[in-house]
Amino acid sequence: MSVPADLITTAPVPDTAAPFGPFGTAGRVPGWARSLEIVIPGAILAALLFFCFIWPLVYPVPKPIGGSLLTPHLPLWSPGHILGTDIVGDDVMSRILYGGRVSFEVAAAVQVIGLVIGGSLGMAAAYRGGWVEAVLMRILDVFLAFPSLVLVLAIADGLGPSETHVIWALSFFSIPAFARVARAATLRLRDQPFVVASRLSGSRPLTIMFRHLVPNMWPQLLTFSLLGASLTIILEGALDFLGYGIPPPAASWGNMIASGQQLISVYPSFVVVPSVFLLVTAICLNVLGDGLRARWGTR
Amino acid sequence: MAAAAAEGAPASVQLGPSPLLEVSDLRVTFRTRAASIHAVQGISFSVEPGQTLAIIGESGSGKTVSAQAVMGILPRTATVSGSIRFKGDELVGRSEHELRDYRGRNVAMVFQNPERSLNPTMRIGTQIAEAILSHLKVDRKEAHERAVELLRMVRLQAPERRFYEYPHQLSGGMRQRVMIAIALACGPALLIADEATTALDVTTQAQIMDLLMDLQQQTGTALLMISHDLGLAASYAEEVIVMYAGKVVEQAPTKELFADVRMPYTQALLDAIPRIETEPHVLLPVIGGRPPDLAVIPSGCSFAPRCPAVQDDCREQAPPLRQHEPGRWWACWHPYRKGAPE
Amino acid sequence: MNTSVTVQPARWAGGARARRLARSPVLRLAGRRILTAIPVLWGVTLLTFITLSALPGDAASALLGINATPAELRAFRIKLHLNEPFWVRYGHWLGGALTGNLGTSFSGGQSVASTIGQRLPVTLELVIYAMVITMVVSVPLAVLCARRPRGIIDRLSMVLSMASISIAPYVLALLLVIVFAVDTSIFPAIGYQSIGAGLAGNLRDVTLPSIILALPLIGFYTRFLRGDLLEQMQSEDYIVTARAKGLSDWQILTRHALRNSFIGLMTVIGLNLATLIGVTVIVEQIFSLPGIGYELLQSISNRNVPVVEGIVLVFGAAVVLANLVTDLLYSVLDPRIRHVRSR
Secondary structure: OOOOOOOEOOOOOOOOOOOOOOOOOEOOEOHHHHOHHHHHHHHHHHHHHHHHHHHHHHOOOOOOOOOOOOOOOOOOOEOOEOOOEOOOOOEHHHHHHHHHHHHHHHHHHHHHHHHHHHHHHHHHHHHHOHHHHHHHHHHHHHHHOOHHHHHHHHHHHHHOOOHHHHHHHHHHHHHHHHHHHHHHHHHHHHOOHHHHHHHHOOOOHHHHHHHHHHHHHHHHHHHHHHHHHHHHHHHHHHHHHHOOOOOOOOOOHHHHHHHHOOOOOOOOHHHHHHHHHHHHHHHHHHHHHHHHHHHHOOO | OOOOOOOOOOOOOOOOOOOOEEEEEEEEEEEOOOOEEEEEEEEEEEEOOOOEEEEEEOOOOOHHHHHHHHHOOEOOOEEEEEEEEEOOEEOOOOOHHHHHHHEOOOEEEEOOOOOOOOOOOOOHHHHHHHHHHHHOOOOHHHHHHHHHHHHHHOOOOOHHHHOOOOHHHOOHHHHHHHHHHHHHOOOOOEEEEEOOOOOOOHHHHHHHHHHHHHHHHHHOOEEEEEEOOHHHHHHHOOEEEEEEOOEEEEEEEHHHHHHOOOOHHHHHHHHOOOOOOOOOOOOOOOOOOOOOOOOOOOOOOOOHHHOOOOOHHHHHOOOOOEEEEOOEEEOOOOOOEOOEOO | OOOOOOOOOOOOHHHHHHHHHHHOHHHHHHHHHHHHHHHHHHHHHHHHHHHHHHOOOOHHHHHHOOOOOHHHHHHHHHHOOOOOOHHHHHHHHHHHHHOOOOOEOOOOOOEHHHHHHHHHHHHHHHHHHHHHHHHHHHHHHHHHHHHOOOOHHHHHHHHHHHHHHHOOHHHHHHHHHHHHHHHOOOOOOOOOOOHHHOHHHHHHHHHHHHHHHHHHHHHHHHHHHHHHHHHHHHHOHHHHHHHHOOOOHHHHHHHHHHHHHHHHHHHHHHHOHHHHHHHHHHHHHHHOOOOHHHHHHHHHHOOOHHHHHHHHHHHHHHHHHHHHHHHHHHHHHOHHHHOHHHO
């Protein structure tokens, strides 16, 4: 009877990250939990965070540094060393876990600093408008027109490699980036009727910013931080790799890759294992950020 | 045509050559995640060569979807059944490839928003020439000349110069003329105007409609007008179809329809048109309530909840569309008596 | 057609021409941009100078090594004016820069301009090659994806592009080096041959690093373009008009939608310039390509201030130029902007 005809053009199906999760769970599971693009990366990230931060506290994981030189180059799945040991006998798995700590700490710190400092600056400047904003935009342009990289490298080189220095160095990228996003969002929201109404009824600027602007901006800022976190982890790895970041023997994914370079044809796992963790973490953050962005409908 | 009340059979005003377009029991349903939307629930009509037919209805009545079905530009989520015959060829069930040949060449459409319907980064002449080149085997030079000729035909000044202009350099009325030029580029036998003048001011509206009428005379194209504006239908159409909630509820030649309204719905539509004679500060007689949810096919008449002349049997069973008088069709259990609206 | 230029009867030929030029919106835009760029560039150089001066260590200790005697260090410093106060040194450099003299490198004494001149073409070749690869791959891929959303090509591309954005360039470099250089020796792992010495050899050396530069770009631009194209196909009325004309999806995508997307694409490319520069530095380091990025890293370690400043200036100017070109392209690609003054 009803012939599904081809009397149609091939109009594209709307591209949304809308839920298409497990059947039969409608009504019992909240919307976001049904979206595979959010659940899967979220779960993987949660697992990674658990294993990096909490697991070593409960389970006696071998130390990442000071392994026995008598047991170098152990292959994967050796008893007591799931991922084998590296060139000096340190357990690879625990180096991965502790290195992961570094990566996550740095990523979180850089995003938070960027959000708090950059976000506030951008929001405040865009709200005030006038010459304050103009000056800020020029300064931002200066940072974005490149020296960030120079500064990062210079700082890392000059002050010596350490986790804190890496955090400060990378913040030079994230502060202007967040300021830009916050500024754009504020400009969009500033002239909305509800903000104008609030202003006209005498609310103080700070109140307006925190009661009206922030709640409307945070989804956008959150997805931006997730995507930024992914980039930060890669950049942090780059700094470690180039020798400007966390110095060995402390573990970090980047310097594990760097030190594995020489032996790449003989023991490729030294490079492959941290690379895989790096890749998976970055992908999860990207997919999660993208999925949330599609879901919340912000660009 | 036999005067016997035939349910759902194609209506035709004049006897003559076989109709240009024959739509029979067309049903269009949209599959969405939540439910199926029954946008068109079995309508039938036909258009003769050179005829002007108006389909009038509120938003959501299914009139635009019907037009899209005839053009073949419904989205993939739509399921179409029934029959649409153009010059005897069945269109339902054809492949996309075949329909592309037919679209633009035999049937063309003019849309509602002239500002948005033209590509802002392409010259208008090129957009017209594109229509020509996609169906007719001519070279670029000839396409160019034809496009200029079309611009002249739609009464745009300095057509040679206009060819090179961009849409934003033209006013709304001028853009709509360009759209008409694009539509007529390949000499289609049927032109569908989907709310083509709705977005224009009244003066421009009249100009465009006059243009369409003249062009019709010149080229012998049939015109299918889709609108919510009864006044427009009254002024320009030969026959009027009134749709409500996916179904045809009344059909008649224009003069007879307006002289002698039968359907309470049509009467209500007429009453809602503001008139010069109306006293100032008097409430407009709008139709109360809202159009029904198309996800649900009601058991009774779709208009029952809002009908001023509703009776009990209206809610129980939906009235069929019948030709109660020669050339006049309506679907109502209790239509107004001839000459005596309630 | 375009009435933005009013031709007045010239009082004298030269004047009319100059006046016409001065009214050209294109030149005015360029002029405005350059004017606002100057303080930015100045700020950039100042910031860099401050940073380098504030850091511990200086060129003397870096270049002469730990074994240098205090006397040697002092002599070196005096020769390079490193003992003078900050403002004097900056003023000296700035004065030179404004008159076109970028100074001489602390290590080796070669003029900064010629150092940059040697290194810049290498980096440029890398970047251009990468952009060409990117465009050749992303544009058709995006169109293919937009044609059948949720189809095989689309899903595969989205997954791969996500991966290519997420993978670290150095990791990718190492992996590709294993595959191509170590195992099969198709492309060399290290080394560079200039074009002058043979195009084939040059391309062989540059291909691998360019691919690494290009891969995340391809991922990013394909996603962007695909999204933009899809948005047009779904919600723009002129697409419906094109369908009603009987055009095929492919024709609609390439003739109508792509046109409008290019504008957005240009913006995105411009915005990504800084990141691109960053990745270039890393790639040059890994493959030991004698480009500007490599030079930058060296010079920072050496506190080779004039060279760093010179490079920073070049990059800043590049960014300004890129922004300018993007804006100009806007007005070329989007006729609405072009004609703003003529109505």
